[in-house]
Amino acid sequence: MERGSSKHAPRVDEQMSQEVSGLVQGPGTGGSRVDESRVPEPAGEDQPEATTAPAGELRSGAPKGMSSRDVEERSRLGRFITMAALPGDREMLVANALANDAPDDVVAGLRGLPPDTVYQTVSEVWAALGNKNETTRW
Template identity: 60%
Template sequence: MERGNSKHGPRLDDEMSRETASTVGNTAGSRAEEWRQPEPAGEDQPEPTRAPQNDTRSSAPKGMTPAEVEQRSRLGRYISLSVLPADRSALRSNAEENEAPDDILAALDRLPPDREYQTVSQVWAALGHDNETQRW
């Protein structure tokens, strides 16, 4: 059975569009009424977009600089987790398969050959770098 046209008619369509105009067609923001707009910060309060003064937080864990975190992450990009635990030769082979640059391959060549590494952090430490310190 075909239902035909689904319009209600011009008068009913106009009435329905006026009823929903405050929620559908609001171009001033997500709130329809002015009283719903958030209040600005008080006179004695900082703007919400500013960070507090002397904020020393960083994205690096305690015991590492952001540059060290990036370098360790870069090393980890070329070592597949599926290869771990692995020794130096397996790590180097895996890094070659993952198209590691020469500096990463040279760093892996400096690893002691008789040791097995469980994590990228252990590889990083064996290369003479510090990992994050525990926060107890």
């Protein structure tokens, strides 16, 4: 018994299978595209190659007043200080960071904080460590 679709005539099934065969079978069977319009054109001789990640600070998405490195480092700090530690003082932050397996440099930074200050957010801790937060937008 021949397998086929009960929704189309066998001729239509064959035509539909030919239309998608290039996509289904892949590049090893004579081409990965069904028609020429799907083949991407190469860059011109005087055009740079396209990239998915343009370089430079102007396109990093970092907020005003911070570099992309600052954002990454503040995020790294925040991974080791959970909401259970906030608001909290130096001892609570250090204990929470140790419980979350923070690296030595993070724990050392937290141990250098003033002992009697209570921090409400990771951004406050980040600023107390001598770093800059984003500037307020008005």
